[in-house]
Amino acid sequence: MQNGVPFGRPKAQVTEEFKEVYDLWKAGEMTAVKAMSELDVKKTSFYKLVKEYENDFKKITL
Numbered sequence: 001m002q003n004g005v006p007f008g009r010p011k012a013q014v015t016e017e018f019k020e021v022y023d024l025w026k027a028g029e030m031t032a033v034k035a036m037s038e039l040d041v042k043k044t045s046f047y048k049l050v051k052e053y054e055n056d057f058k059k060i061t062l
Contacts, residue, residue: 012045014053024055 021038024030030038036046 012041012049014049014056018049018053022050 010014021030022034025032025035032043032046036043038047041049
């Protein structure tokens, strides 16, 4: 960021759409490649979101 102007692509975030696709992927109803395509994210971003979502979910359930 320079002078308050953000550069680059916006950070991928866990959204309601991600949660729906994640549930389908975890249930085996969708491949990871299809999930990435649906969310329009690359492999590294997808697994980063999965890790973030699962870590947040664990905190809530404990």
